[in-house]
Amino acid sequence: MGNVWARNAALFVCVVGLASCDALPRSGPSKSEIYAGSVQREGDAFVVAVDDRVTRATAVVPALGFSSDFTGSGVVGSDTIHAGDVLGVSIWENVEEGILTTAGAPAGLQDVQVDGQGFIFIPYAGRIKAAGNSPEAIRRIITDKLSEQTPDPQVMVTRLAGDGSTVSLTGAVGGQGVYPIERPTRTLGAMLAKAGGVSVPPEIAVVKIIRGTRTGKIWYQDLFEHPELDIALRGGDRILVEADTRAFTALGATGSQTRVKFETQTLSALEAIAQVGGLVSTLADPTGVFVFRNEPAEISNAVLGRSDLVGDQRLIYVLDLTEPNGMFRARDFVIRDGDTVYVTEAPYVQWTKVISALSTTVGAADSLASAATTFPGL
Known part of the structure; x- marks a missing residue:
């Protein structure tokens, strides 16, 4: 009887001890x-x-959004030439032996790139300011310059590529790369569409624009819910699309x-x-x-x-x-x-863990007691 009482008392002590100590495994503080x-x-x-x-x-x-520096910028004119743009210049002369070509055959000057200072060079017309002008304005300047040396020259100027008015798109877009700012893609939303849209769920897509030392960031969905955020782009803008990092x-x-x-x-x-x-x-x-x-x-x-x-x-x-x-x-x-x-x-x-631990402990103790009875010499 005394052994049974002692055994029960020991079990009670174990229950209280296990329940009050931190020895049992758990997922964190109580x-x-x-x-x-x-x-x-x-x-x-x-x-x-x-x-x-x-x-x-x-x-x-x-709070994400663009400052007034971004929202207040007007749309870039599609005809405005910038440093880095590539032009095509064709010139016709009305004389058999002209300074650049013969009658009826145009003198084609392809891939004329606007230099860093905004100038192009045309033979017999010299250095001409192109940046900030439209192709039509450049045509008139070249015509006036050549008119001093050949009668009634006919000039045509076209914009071949907009290397000086490009933006770079990286991150979670359909097609990463450098894109020219053209008439259909002069705003952020249109440019993203040209790049294939975003490749992450729209509800967590974040659009970030770096323009010089300024940075703006908006939710992609805000482009459609708040039209004023569909800002006009500028040459050199860097656009990064990424999933929400929170x-x-x-x-x-x-x-x-x-x-x-x-x-x-x-x-x-x-x-x-x-x-x-x-x-x-x-x-x-x-x-x-x-x-x-x-x-x-x-x-x-x-x-x-x-x-x-x-x-x-x-x-x-x-x-x-x-x-x-x-x-x-x-x-x-x-x-x-x-x-x-x-x-x-x-x-x-x-308490469930305590009971489980006790069941395991009592089972082990009973096994040892049984073994001692069976093999008294151990």
């Missing part, structure tokens, strides 16, 4: 441990329960524990949980959904009702999905780049 690390309990993070006020204060979506990390009792990229421009806590497979029904505690974030001082002060905080603050937002408005709040709470979404395990899970 809800009580997170609360224990709060500023309110002399920790270093503010633990905040999410309500409608907190949701409004933290609903910050990345991501959050999911840990704890969720369907998967991994780093997850955003699939939409805005992402709620409820959508983030769904994106990783939802809560594991046999493990998750729906009252313990936490979002860890480094929050700017401006938002931290608004959330906490203070005005003295300076610099980024560690905030832990708590969502209780079992509350009457819990699912609505999770639907409205916005997840941001770099967030960690952590779901704690339900309390009974640890």
Whole structure:
């Protein structure tokens, strides 16, 4: 009898010891441990329960758009010549022995490139300012210059290529390369269409333009929803299309524990949980959904009702999905780049692990006792 009492007492000690220690495996800290690390309990993070006020204060979506430097630029005239452009010049003369050709046969000067200073050279006409002029204006200048040396010259100037008015497209587009700015492709949307469109889902495609020292960035979909963002292009623009790089990390009792990229421009806590497979029904505690974030001082002060905080603050937002408005709040709470979404395990899970560990321990002990009885000499 004494042995049975001692055995039961030992089992009780094991149960209490296993339940209270950290020896059992688990996916992360418990809800009580997170609360224990709060500023309110002399920790270093503010633990905040999410309500409608907190949701409004933290609903910050990345603002993308073009400055007035981009939106205020007019469309480049398709006839304006720029440095680097290539021209074709044809000249007819009305004399049998002209300075450049014979009567009826044109003198064709192909691939005449505008130099870095904006000039071209035409024999007997000299250096002519081409950049900033239209082909028609250049034709008149050449005609006037040649008229001093040959009677009634006929001149035709055409633009062969727009090397000086090109843009480069890279990244997630149908066809990367260097494209001339032509009449149909003088705006951003038209140029992207010529390049084959974007090769990533449109809802997460970001279009970035680098123009000299200035940079602008917009969502691809905004080109169609906000026509004023379909800006006029300039020679030398560099256009980069890439998928949204924002991501959050999911840990704890969720369907998967991994780093997850955003699939939409805005992402709620409820959508983030769904994106990783939802809560594991046999493990998750729906009252313990936490979002860890480094929050700017401006938002931290608004959330906490203070005005003295300076610099980024560690905030832990708590969502209780079992509350009457819990699912609505999770639907409205916005997840941001770099967030960690952590779901704690339900309390009974640890007890299940304790019982499992004890069953294994008792089974092993019984096996050893049986072996000792069977083989007393061991």
